[in-house]
Amino acid sequence: MTTTERSAASTGAAPHERGTPGFRRLGAALWCSGLATFVLVYSVQGLLPTLSQQFGVSSSVTSLVLSATTGTLALAVLPLSALLESWGRARVMTWALGISAALAMLAPLAPTFGALVAVRALQGITLAALPALSMAHLAKEVAPRHLGGAVGLMIAGNTLGGLSGRLVASVVADVGGWRAGLAAVGVVSVIAAVAFRWLLPAATAPDPSPTRLRDLGGPLLRHLRDPGLLCLFGIAFLLMGAFVTVYNYLGFRLLAPPFSLPAALTGLIFLGYLAGGWASTGAGRLGDRFGRRPVLWISAVIALAGIWLTEPDSLIAILAGLLLVTVGFFGAHSVASSWVGRRSSMLDGGVPAQASSLYLFAYYAGSSAGGAVGGIAFDHLGWLGLVGYVSALLLGALTLALTLRRIPAPRSARSARSA
Numbered sequence: 001m002t003t004t005e006r007s008a009a010s011t012g013a014a015p016h017e018r019g020t021p022g023f024r025r026l027g028a029a030l031w032c033s034g035l036a037t038f039v040l041v042y043s044v045q046g047l048l049p050t051l052s053q054q055f056g057v058s059s060s061v062t063s064l065v066l067s068a069t070t071g072t073l074a075l076a077v078l079p080l081s082a083l084l085e086s087w088g089r090a091r092v093m094t095w096a097l098g099i100s101a102a103l104a105m106l107a108p109l110a111p112t113f114g115a116l117v118a119v120r121a122l123q124g125i126t127l128a129a130l131p132a133l134s135m136a137h138l139a140k141e142v143a144p145r146h147l148g149g150a151v152g153l154m155i156a157g158n159t160l161g162g163l164s165g166r167l168v169a170s171v172v173a174d175v176g177g178w179r180a181g182l183a184a185v186g187v188v189s190v191i192a193a194v195a196f197r198w199l200l201p202a203a204t205a206p207d208p209s210p211t212r213l214r215d216l217g218g219p220l221l222r223h224l225r226d227p228g229l230l231c232l233f234g235i236a237f238l239l240m241g242a243f244v245t246v247y248n249y250l251g252f253r254l255l256a257p258p259f260s261l262p263a264a265l266t267g268l269i270f271l272g273y274l275a276g277g278w279a280s281t282g283a284g285r286l287g288d289r290f291g292r293r294p295v296l297w298i299s300a301v302i303a304l305a306g307i308w309l310t311e312p313d314s315l316i317a318i319l320a321g322l323l324l325v326t327v328g329f330f331g332a333h334s335v336a337s338s339w340v341g342r343r344s345s346m347l348d349g350g351v352p353a354q355a356s357s358l359y360l361f362a363y364y365a366g367s368s369a370g371g372a373v374g375g376i377a378f379d380h381l382g383w384l385g386l387v388g389y390v391s392a393l394l395l396g397a398l399t400l401a402l403t404l405r406r407i408p409a410p411r412s413a414r415s416a417r418s419a
Contacts, residue, residue, distance in 0.1 A: 022201045026141055029199035030134050031157030033093060036192035037130055038161030039168075040100050040123055041069050043185040045244075046170035046267045049251050050178050055113040059252050060375030066248065067368040068117045072124030073131075074364035078220075078357040080125075081132035089137045090200055096130040097193035104186035108179040124364075131360045135341060136353035151284055151338040159280060159330060163273030164188065170267025219351040223358055228343050228407045231400040232336050235296075236363040238400070239303075239336075241370015242393040243329040246307065248371050249378045249386060250322065258313055272322045276330035283331035284338060293405055296335045300398040303328025307390045311383065332397070333363075346410045 044051070044065045052062040103123045110116035138151060165185055173181030223229050250269060254261045279299075287295045306324025309317050337359060344355030370393065377389040 023142065025199050025201045026138070027154070029196050029201070030138060030154045031160075032192045032196040032199065033097060033130060033134050034154045034157030035161035035164070036097050036101070036189050036196065037127055038158045039165035039185055039192065040104055040127060040189050041073070041165075042066065042162045042247075043165030043169040043182070044069075044120070045247055046166035046251065046270060047173055047178050047181055048248060049255050049266070050173055050263065051113070051116075052252075054178060057113065058375075058379060059249060060372065060379050063248055063371055063375045064117050065113075065120055066244070067372050068121040069124040069127075070244075070364040070371075071368035072121045073128050074124075074361050074368060076125045076128035077132055077360045077364065078354070080129040081136075081353060081357045089133045090197075092129050093133055093137075093200075094193070094197050096126055096128075097189070097196060099126045100130075101186060101189040101193050104189050105183070107186070108182040132353060132357040135337065135356040135360075151334060159273050159276040161192075162276075163270050166270040166273075167267060170270070171264060174262075174264040174267070219354050220358075222347055222350060223344060223355050226343070226347060226410065228404060228410075229340060229355060229358070231404050231407065232340050232343070233358055233362040234400045235332065235336050235397045236359050237366035237370070238393045238397040239300075239329055239332055240363045240366035241374070242303070242307070242390045242397070243325065244367045244371040245374030245377075245386060245390055245393075246310070246322065246325055249375060250310075250318070252378070253383050254315075254318075259315060269319070269322060272319070272326045275323050276326045279327040280330040280334040283334045287335040287338065292335045292339050293401070296332055296339075296401045296404070297398065299328045299331035299335065300394060300401055301328070303332070304391060304394045304398065307387055307394065311387050332401075337363075343410065348410070350410075 048059065048062045048065070051057075051065060052059055055062070100123050103119055103126060107116060107119045107123075110119055134154060135151065138154065165188065168184050168188060169178075169181035171181075172184040247270070251266045253259070254266045254269065255263065283295050283299060303325050306321045306326075306328060309321030309324060311321075312318075337356070340355050340359045341352040344350040344352045374386060374389055377385045381388075
């Protein structure tokens with residue numbers, strides 16, 4: 001924590017309200033961090049068909065380039081975010097972005113497929129503390145009634161990062177090869193890291209006292225015993241497994257007959273992410289206004305309708321279905337992720353930062369495991385098998401979302417309307 005941040009924190013300044021300069025700078029900074037995270041994690045998704053041809057491996061094996069990052073991120077997110085938060089959220093987030101960007105500049109130099117997977121795995125570890133601390137920082141710095149919209153804005157940065165990383169990597173790789181594509185992603189991540197640090201305002205809340213690894217057990221068990229949080233963690237796992245499966249393997253389908261699209265044109269499917277930015281911000285605000293439950297249900301149903309729309313061999317139907325899957329996923333993710341921190345804060349002994357870490361563990365575990373299993377379904381059963389697999393995941397998420405209707409608010413705060 002810098003001297004300015006310590007000074008601001010020690011004054012006990014009020015959380016940022018929507019429309020204030022601090023709110024705008026905080027939102028812009030965390031938008032940049034979300035952009036950088038998704039650029040770094042998901043840029044390789046648009047390169048999977050190219051890497052499959054370059055290294056002579058199957059589509060499911062190629063997906064390890066992505067699963068290695070999300071897998072190590074999932075494993076490291078809880079211990080690192082908890083242990084490093086006391087070092088200063090701003091400081092840790094800055095270092096996480098900086099080191100991850102440096103690794104991104106090394107990735108194009110990987111001599112073998114195994115080396116590339118190893119570098120990507122290291123990136124997952126260095127990025128691990130960033131998403132959870134970003135959520136925790138928002139929960140501490142933003143007035144509670146504006147939290148849903150603020151989280152939606154941060155996820156909109158994730159959305160643009162996912163889009164720009166995939167497009168930049170795909171377009172540059174089509175001209176200069178996959179190494180040039182990854183190098184371009186590294187440059188984008190460096191710019192985003194610098195912008196994040198420049199925009200981030202001084203903290204209004206103090207950082208917590210140092211945490212020992214053995215001290216995590218009590219809060220961890222409290223979170224895992226809460227049925228509402230368990231449902232939200234399960235929703236994150238299932239939704240992300242479904243979403244990443246669709247984007248991982250749709251490129252393989254469009255490159256093959258009857259479509260036989262060129263690689264550069266196939267990369268444009270990621271423009272569907274633009275709808276995700278609108279959906280995440282809009283769903284967050286609708287959840288603040290009308291309640292999270294109905295927005296979560298509707299979002300899951302939209303995604304389920306979208307995946308079946310992609311089944312026919314019609315490019316128009318596929319693109320429309322992809323748009324619905326994207327809108328449904330980002331809408332549900334925006335609502336669920338903001339709900340986790342609020343519900344944790346209402347538990348006796350709840351730790352919102354740890355709850356966010358558990359949510360992100362489930363989220364990235366879903367990306368890693370769900371995407372890998374989706375590749376097996378696609379390799380053996382084709383697109384229809386993938387549609388069935390994704391539908392099962394989305395139906396599971398919808399079931400958990402409906403189950404939340406029967407789960408009361410935590411006992412310590414049942415009177416709170418935002419349970």
